[in-house]
Amino acid sequence: MKKRFFIRPSISIIAVLALSLEFRAADLTFENLARTPPMGWNSWNKFACNVSEDLIKETADALVSTGMKDAGYEYLVIDDCWQVSRDAEGNIVADAKRFPSGMKALADYVHSKGLKFGLYSDAGTATCQKRPGSKGFEEKDARQYAAWGVDYLKYDWCNTDGQNTHEAYTKMSRALRAAGRPIVFSICEWGSTQPWLWAPGVGNLWRTTGDIQDCWDCSQPWGGMGVIHIIDLQTELHPYAGPGHWNDPDMLEVGNGKMTTAEYRTHFSFWCLLAAPLMAGNDLRNMTPETKEILTNKEVIAVDQDPLGMQGRKVFDAGPTEVWMKPLSGAAHAVILFNRGNVPAPVSVTWEQMGMAPGVEAQVRDLWAKKDLGPFKDRITRTVEPHGVVMLRVQP
Numbered sequence: 001m002k003k004r005f006f007i008r009p010s011i012s013i014i015a016v017l018a019l020s021l022e023f024r025a026a027d028l029t030f031e032n033l034a035r036t037p038p039m040g041w042n043s044w045n046k047f048a049c050n051v052s053e054d055l056i057k058e059t060a061d062a063l064v065s066t067g068m069k070d071a072g073y074e075y076l077v078i079d080d081c082w083q084v085s086r087d088a089e090g091n092i093v094a095d096a097k098r099f100p101s102g103m104k105a106l107a108d109y110v111h112s113k114g115l116k117f118g119l120y121s122d123a124g125t126a127t128c129q130k131r132p133g134s135k136g137f138e139e140k141d142a143r144q145y146a147a148w149g150v151d152y153l154k155y156d157w158c159n160t161d162g163q164n165t166h167e168a169y170t171k172m173s174r175a176l177r178a179a180g181r182p183i184v185f186s187i188c189e190w191g192s193t194q195p196w197l198w199a200p201g202v203g204n205l206w207r208t209t210g211d212i213q214d215c216w217d218c219s220q221p222w223g224g225m226g227v228i229h230i231i232d233l234q235t236e237l238h239p240y241a242g243p244g245h246w247n248d249p250d251m252l253e254v255g256n257g258k259m260t261t262a263e264y265r266t267h268f269s270f271w272c273l274l275a276a277p278l279m280a281g282n283d284l285r286n287m288t289p290e291t292k293e294i295l296t297n298k299e300v301i302a303v304d305q306d307p308l309g310m311q312g313r314k315v316f317d318a319g320p321t322e323v324w325m326k327p328l329s330g331a332a333h334a335v336i337l338f339n340r341g342n343v344p345a346p347v348s349v350t351w352e353q354m355g356m357a358p359g360v361e362a363q364v365r366d367l368w369a370k371k372d373l374g375p376f377k378d379r380i381t382r383t384v385e386p387h388g389v390v391m392l393r394v395q396p
Contacts, residue, residue, distance in 0.1 A: 029182045034204035035243045036305045038152070038184055038277045040075025040118065041068075042251050045214070045281025049081035049129055052098040053106055060113045062284035069114065071296040072305060073280060075152045075184070076110050077118030080129045090140055092121075092132060107149035118152030118184075119145060123168040124159035133159060135168075138175040146181035155203075157189035165193045166202070173202045186248070186277075190223065191233075196240035196247060205246040205277050209233050212250035214258040216387060227253070227267045228340065234274055234311075241275050241311035248277050255282030255291035262388040265368065266338070268294050269389045272304035273312035273326045273336050299367045300391060303334040312336070315353040321384070323349045328393070334367075335392040339384035347390070348381040360396050367391045 041059060043051050060076055063069045082103075085093045094103050107117040121141060122133040134141045134155075145153060155172055157165065169187050176183050187199050187206035195206035209230050210223030218226040230249045241247045252271065254264045271278060280295055287295075303326060312326030312334065320341030326334040333354045337347035351358055364373045364380055368391055373380070382390040 030177055031244060033182055033184050033244065034246065036307065036309065037246050037275055038075055038186075038205065038279070039071075039073045039301075039305075040077060040116070040152070040278075041073060041280045041284060042077040042079055042118075042154070043281075044079035045212070045251055045253055046256060046283050048079075051078055051081055053101055056106055057109055059284055060110050060115055063115060064113050066284055066287060066292060067296050068280070068284060071298055072301055073278070073295075074114075075116045075118050075279070077120065077152055077154060077279065079120045079154065080122075080127050080156070081131060082119065083121075083127075083131045086132055086137070090137055092137070092141055092144055103148045103150075111149060116151035117149060118154065119148075119150050120154045120156065122156040122158055122160075123163065123165075123172065123189075124157065124161075126159040128156055128158035134172065135160075135163070138172045139178065142172065142175035142179040142183075145176075145183065146179035150181070150183055152184040152186065154186040154188055157192070165189050165195065166198050169195075169199065169202050196237055200240070200245040204244060205248040207248045207250060208237060209249055212253055214253040214256040216259055216263050227259070227263065227270075231270050234270075235314050238274075238311040238313040241309070243307075243309040246275060246277055247311060249274060251277075251279040251281040252295075253281060254294050255280075255287055260387065261290045261294075262385055264291070265294055266387060266389045268297075269300060269336055269368075269391045270324070272300050273324055273334055273391075275304060275306075275309065275311040275326070278304055297368070297370075299365075299370065299393070303328065303367070303391075303393075306334075316349070321345050321347045323347065323353060325349070325354050327355075330395070332393060332395040335394055337382055337384050337390040337392070339386060339388055342386045344383055344385055346381050347384050348379050349392075349394075350379040351377075354394065356394075356396060363395045365393045365395075367393055 084095045110117040124133045125135050126133045185203040187203035190210050191208040199206040213224045215226040217228050237247045306328045308329040310327045312324050315325045316323035322338040324336040335349050339345045361375050364376050
């Protein structure tokens with residue numbers, strides 16, 4: 001009897017340990033998500049509710065044919081309006097007219113291109129466009145997304161009266177983990193409750209501002225804002241970003257037509273210096289050479305994707321001219337010389353501003369001109385065009 005008594009607990013302990021290791025392996029899988037800022041494409045900025053199976057397939061094709069995939073863009077995300085209702089069992093139902101093959105088949109197509117597939121939902125009773133939200137259906141939706149092969153979930157914050165952001169996003173985060181498929185979790189509550197203070201460990205990225213607009217200096221009464229306003233709101237957030245958890249100043253507007261090439265280059269440069277997710281939001285099927293050149297500049301993208309995972313910060317401000325700096329692996333630094341003014345202006349950066357010792361010789365490379373500028377000591381000065389940047393890599 002004693003022998004049998006001791007054998008049974010041993011078997012139970014082994015089973016519990018095995019289960020614990022299984023859960024730990026799943027946790028490690030989720031912890032390894034988004035070790036660098038996610039890169040991809042989202043439908044909203046250009047197409048809003050006008051999404052369809054054909055658009056997504058054509059965009060997947062374009063991600064490959066334009067060199068975007070080779071540059072690092074991998075997530076293809078359908079934003080609001082893909083869903084229309086729930087069935088009798090509470091399962092989310094995709095729009096059969098716009099997505100006749102269904103989401104599983106569409107995800108399979110995206111995966112066949114070597115890309116990853118993403119969807120949108122909302123923590124409230126309805127999405128921002130009044131489609132079914134996930135409140136009360138978190139576990140069911142998470143299981144459905146996992147079954148479809150979803151790799152990325154953008155989770156919005158409309159129609160959430162009476163809800164707590166931390167609790168609502170934690171509930172969906174746990175549901176995604178329980179569903180078992182590694183899914184990058186994008187928190188989209190517009191920075192309204194300072195998610196950088198509570199979202200690490202809940203999501204992989206969190207919005208820090210209202211919705212971006214395709215403009216340099218504008219705002220909307222409902223909270224939309226131009227690029228310069230969003231940049232200004234990032235100045236104190238650098239301590240909160242790192243591998244697996246990123247500040248998200250919203251998706252890219254590069255190529256959507258309402259800013260100049262210099263302004264789009266500034267927009268993209270700052271998102272890379274800020275270690276922001278790079279989610280293109282233009283029509284990839286019809287890009288100008290200028291737009292493609294901005295979005296696929298691998299040297300600038302390398303700043304965003306640097307494995308050190310540090311977000312850049314402002315180190316000098318003289319009114320219309322500023323200097324921003326991001327530490328990189330290998331003791332290098334990325335630098336933006338920024339001119340927010342309306343006339344060309346000289347902008348300088350000193351080694352002291354970057355935390356480098358005076359007198360150290362450093363190689364400097366212009367990342368947009370794609371050329372070495374030679375060795376410098378103590379400082380470098382460049383003339384910067386209005387609303388423009390010079391982006392440098394400084395290597396001691």
